[in-house]
Amino acid sequence: MFLPSYALAFFCLPCATLLSAIIVRSMVRLAILDHPDHRSAHTRPTPKGGGIGVMTTFGLFYPVLQAATGQMVLSFPFLMEACALVLLCGVSWLDDLYQWPPSIKLAAQIIAACLIVGGGIRLTWPTPLAGAAISIxxxxxxxxxxxxxxxxxxxxAGCLTCAAFVLALVAPFFGVPELFWPALLLAGCLLGFLPFNFPHARIFLGDVGSQGCGLLAGAAALYGASHTTQPSGWLLGPALLFPLIYDVLFTLVRxxxxxxxxxxxxxxxLYQVLHRSSLPITTISILEWGLTLWGGAIACLVAPQTHVWGSISGITLLILPQLVWTAWSVLRAHQGTIGKW
Known part of the structure; x- marks a missing residue:
């Protein structure tokens, strides 16, 4: 039954992409609109909720893939992660509809994180309690x-698709082959959405998609860090997400x-500053995809390093292109007329 089961698993991937696209197209027709404001990159009302297609498809096919590849479907970590996703995506969708206060969204995020950590996907160092807190x-x-x-x-959508494909490709090398199928499935679901959002946006992910995918990406990084067999393998998740991490941290500090x-x-x-300086959206997005792939390459390069300087060199190589990205943003901001940064 080995070959037929894995044939079924591979067959699920294009089916997931197709179903995701069908649901996303239905959400375009439903036309729950995101109206542009002073911080929006779009200038006309555009449907949101494309993430419903991505997350619904992922939720439907993930148990099938688990069963087809011999993984336990009703394991405790799986059920806790499922509960966390349902909670977060449900609250996020209602927030997309009714614009709830940020405190409600934060509470849902914390509860979802606690469910995942309580299910066993967490760090165990420096101590189990501290590792759980860091994981949340x-x-x-x-x-x-x-x-x-x-x-x-x-x-x-593009950054996470690239990150998911890289994760699937290198998961066996990092000693976490069980991430191969979930990563491919998420990439397939996002590929069903991406043509509706790039290069021209007919629909957006919305909070249900961005927060749901963010939770999955964070959980995959935690799982990889706590189960990798490579000495410096913990860097894989943060390296793949580093373009997002750097931009957010830099902006908060600034x-x-x-x-x-x-x-x-x-x-x-930084991406907003570059867009406001008249750099084309397609250029910014594609460059960010490239930085994601760079992160994956650096993680693979330093993974076998046993000395702490291996991790330090990897982090340095991740930061260097971001410093160039930052300098370019500052230069374009000063040369243009973007107003108050």
Whole structure:
């Protein structure tokens, strides 16, 4: 039954892409609109909720893939992660509809993170309790980072698609082959959405998509860090997400140092500055995809390194292109007329 089961698993991938596209197209027709405001990159009302296609398809096919590849479907970690996704995506969709206060979204993110950590996907160092706390903070941060960076056509969907494909490709090398199928499935679901969002946006992911995908990405990074067999394999998840992590951290530090509010909506992310300086959206998004692939290459390069300097060199190689990205953003901001940064 080995070959037929894996044939079924591979057959599920194009089916997931097709179903995701069908649901996304239905959401375009449903036309629950995102109206542009002062910080929007789009200029006309555009449907949101494309993430419903991505997350619904992932939820439907993931158990099938688990069963077809011999994984336990009703395991405790699986059920806890499923509950976390249902909770977060449900609250996010209602927020897309009714614009709830940020405190409600944050509470849902924390509860979802606690469910995943309680299910066993967590760090165990430096101590089990500290590792659990770090894991919760990481999941909440990554969920928000993906949400914050979801502001240009194809940026987040493309970055996460690249990250998922790289994760699937290198998962056996890092000693976590069980991430192969979930990563491919998420990539397939996102590929069903991407043509509707890039290069021209007929629909956006919305919070349900960006936060749901952010939670999945954060959980995969945690699982990889805690189960990898490579000495420096913990870097894989953060390296693949590094373009998002860097932009968010840089923006938070810059706004804090300037005495600006950290919770007020703004247009100060590096990708937003580049867009406001008239750099084409397609150029920005494709360059961000490239930085994601760079992160995957660096993680593979330093993974076998046993000395701490291996990890330090990897982090340095991740930061260097981001410093160039930052300098380019600052230069274009000064040369253009983008107004207050």
């Amino acid at each position: 903070l990481w999941l909440v941060f990554i969920t928000n980072a993906v949400n914050f960076m979801d502001g240009l056509n194809g940026l987040i 706004r804090w140092s300037a005495g600006q509010s950290l919770v007020t909506a703004h247009r100060g992310h």
